Amino acid sequence: MTTQHLLEVTDLSVRFGGLVAVDAVSATLAAGELVGIIGPNGAGKTTFFNAVSGVIAPSAGRIVVNGDELTGRAPHHFAAHGIARTFQTPRVFADMRVIDNVRFGTQFAGRHRSAPAGLATEQEILAMLGLEALATQRAGDITPSQQRLLEIGLALGTRPRVLLLDEVAAGLTEAEVDAMARRIRRLRDEWQLSVIWIEHAVSTLLRYVERVMVLHQGRKIADGTPSEVVRNAEVIEAYLGDEMVTEAGP
């Protein structure tokens, strides 16, 4: 029996002039998976997200979402097929109320899509993110860490099946990073979302994901459980150093 993947990326490459930012990367995401992507600065992580959310057209390769090929299609096609993403720099609508930011996502993806169970209302999305008390505030007036959460709210407003999170924990305190990781787990556990999460806070990420892909100079150099990946010689050499092996335990 073959498993139908929600997302199936085959030999994806993105070139900028002479630079190969993503180099023949293949990857899959099954329903309900929580997968991390790690790798040094410039490894191609954000560019990978840009391609699998339609923000840039790949130079080569195929992107299939839930059985439909979307390679090179515009972002709203990806959104309508259930892909939502956040951006490295939070992009909320500062002059709109917090709750209206979440409503915007609904319009972006189209009103007539079927919503996954549990993602019924904007209020529930805000409650999941701990922002319910701020619903009527102007988004520009909430703190930067609350804006990071709201950006996830904007993505959730599209009622996605797949959530692509790009460094949503950047700039947060250690306690906030942990709280963020727990929220991401709950999104997967309670709303059956599939999540790919890029983060530089590697030790936290590795505690929460079941699988992690490692990018280095555009190539995928590893894809496995956190304990497999921290023992991978190429990953240690390229990115992690030796200390993660001890941190991850026996």
Ligand SMILES: Nc1ncnc2c1ncn2[C@@H]1O[C@H](COP(=O)(O)OP(=O)(O)OP(=O)(O)O)[C@@H](O)[C@H]1O
């Ligand atoms: N629009 C662009 N035009 C030209 N080069 C780009 C563009 N976007 C990214 N790059 C280059 O592609 C490479 C991969 O960048 P990317 O932002 O995907 O890496 P990253 O792994 O997300 O890094 P970081 O962890 O620093 O965010 C880098 O060398 C970057 O300078």
